[in-house]
Amino acid sequence: xDFKLSSEQELIKKTASDFAREELLPGVVDRDQNxxxxxSQVNKMADLGFMGMMVSESFGGSGLDxxxxxxxxxxxxxxxxxxxxxxxxxxxxxxxxxxxxxxDKIKNDYLPKLxxxxxxxxxxxxxxxxxxxxxxxxxxARMDGDSYIxxxxxxxVTNGINSDYVIVFAITEKGIGHKGISCFLIxxxxxxxxxxxxxxxxxxxxxxxxxxxxxxxxxxxxxxIGSEGDGxxxxxxxxxxxxxGIASQALGIAQASLDxxxxxxxxxxxxxxxxxxxQGIQFKLADMAIxxxxxxxxxxxxxxxxxxxxxxxHIASMAKVYAxxxxxxxxxxxxxxxxxxxxxxxxxxERLMRDAKITQIYEGTSEIxxxxxxxxxxx
Numbered sequence: 001x002d003f004k005l006s007s008e009q010e011l012i013k014k015t016a017s018d019f020a021r022e023e024l025l026p027g028v029v030d031r032d033q034n035x036x037x038x039x040s041q042v043n044k045m046a047d048l049g050f051m052g053m054m055v056s057e058s059f060g061g062s063g064l065d066x067x068x069x070x071x072x073x074x075x076x077x078x079x080x081x082x083x084x085x086x087x088x089x090x091x092x093x094x095x096x097x098x099x100x101x102x103x104d105k106i107k108n109d110y111l112p113k114l115x116x117x118x119x120x121x122x123x124x125x126x127x128x129x130x131x132x133x134x135x136x137x138x139x140x141a142r143m144d145g146d147s148y149i150x151x152x153x154x155x156x157v158t159n160g161i162n163s164d165y166v167i168v169f170a171i172t173e174k175g176i177g178h179k180g181i182s183c184f185l186i187x188x189x190x191x192x193x194x195x196x197x198x199x200x201x202x203x204x205x206x207x208x209x210x211x212x213x214x215x216x217x218x219x220x221x222x223x224x225i226g227s228e229g230d231g232x233x234x235x236x237x238x239x240x241x242x243x244x245g246i247a248s249q250a251l252g253i254a255q256a257s258l259d260x261x262x263x264x265x266x267x268x269x270x271x272x273x274x275x276x277x278x279q280g281i282q283f284k285l286a287d288m289a290i291x292x293x294x295x296x297x298x299x300x301x302x303x304x305x306x307x308x309x310x311x312x313x314h315i316a317s318m319a320k321v322y323a324x325x326x327x328x329x330x331x332x333x334x335x336x337x338x339x340x341x342x343x344x345x346x347x348x349x350e351r352l353m354r355d356a357k358i359t360q361i362y363e364g365t366s367e368i369x370x371x372x373x374x375x376x377x378x379x
Contacts, residue, residue: 005071012068016075019048024080029348031082031206035198037162038083038206046117050076050087055095060112066241066303070248074296077252078259081355082206084252088245089158090114094121094167097238098185102225106185110165122163123242124154124212125235131156132368134169135178135232139214141170148172148184148224150217156362160210161195164188168214169235172228181231185223192217203354240313241306242363243320247299250320250327250359254295257327257334257352258288264338281337288330295323314376321369324359331356 005013023041031038045051053069055061069091077084098111113119130136139152150170157166166186173180186193196211226234262285265276275281302319305312331353335342342349360366 008064009068009071012064013071013075015048016050016072017078019044020076020079024076024083028080029345029351031080032351033205033345035205037208038080038086041080041083042086042120043117045076045083045087051090051117051120052095052111052115053091055099055111055115059099059107059115061095061115066244066306067300070244070251070299070303073245073248074252074255077249078256079252080206081249081253082204084249085158085204085207085246086120088242088249089123090117090121092242092245093123093238094165096241097123097167097183097225097234100237101183101230101234102185103222105222106225110185114165119164120159120162122157122159122166122212123238124157124160124166125169126156127153128155128211132365134235135181137169137171137181139168139170140174141172141182141184141219143172143221144218146221147218148221150184150186150214150219152214154212154214156199156209157195157212158207158209158362160212161198161208166212167225168212169231172231178232179229181235182228183225183231183234184219185225186217186219190217190219201358203351203356203358236313239363240316243316243369244299244302244306246359246363247295247302247316247319247323250323250356251292251295251299253352253356253359254288254292254323254327254330257330257349257356258285258292260349260352261285261288261334261337264341275337284333284337288333291326292330295319295326298322314373317364317369317372320359320364321366321373324356324366327356327359328353 023044049062050072052061053064057063073084095114114121125134127137141148141150168184168186169181171180172182192215194213199209265281266274268275298319302312302315305315334349335353338349341347
């Protein structure tokens, strides 16, 4: 077992780190406070190949492995978790789903534009009445000639306002539960399709999250992904990979928390000595470092199993629940170490804690991850 990154992975890490420092760090606090979508930064991520990292080169992607993607996600999210989630959704939930499950026409028509970052994707599964119980949806797609007519509402859609294409899950046959759910690719330009207002969020505030409304939206039947009734299993398989991306986002936030804590504890003096000389602070830093390293190894294991074609669902859940909880603990300790300076927005430390919280919630709560893990253990 080789724990050393390849030369290509080291280059990806450096490229992502340099980009984050030079392009994301300037203005990151302002973008968060004023909820400014990072337009130029997303375009530059596309130029670097970060919007379709695991997509085959034949479809305009970078053709990289999942660990390389995790490395880039961590480096981006260390500086700006909002940019991280924009990147994660397009890679993990949209490009991956299209490449793995769609027909050749959809792949040829849509995937290259998404992989190159010329277009942006969103993923819409949740509804107001169905969060963790994703199969309890009301959005309905009925066949009408050569099209489907879709009506309903989706919520908590990341990239919902700024995206060009949306993956939508809808019922095509009522009364049979999750077996009646199907998956579609919808263009934002389709008549009757509209986004709601941006949600006022605790964290990741320079990314957009909104409801989506479908009012007799006519979708060509060739935009059905897979077959009718395949939607639920497509969603679950896609979310397995998505959880690796969110775990990597959480890891980036945690690492940023540790880095900031180390730097501040060395420069902050109390009682005529740096606070880093106090054992109480040293133990906090040590515990953060232990948990972060363990989270990183768990993420890399999940990523490796995914690329090897093994059953990685429960390991992805372990990575996601552990990394997200490490992120919350590390960012909370970071604020504590900074004291009063950690509580004000100018330092950017409180943003880490606000951003960390969502990693315990979206793409499956920590409670749902534990259900997935326990189900595998009790088979």
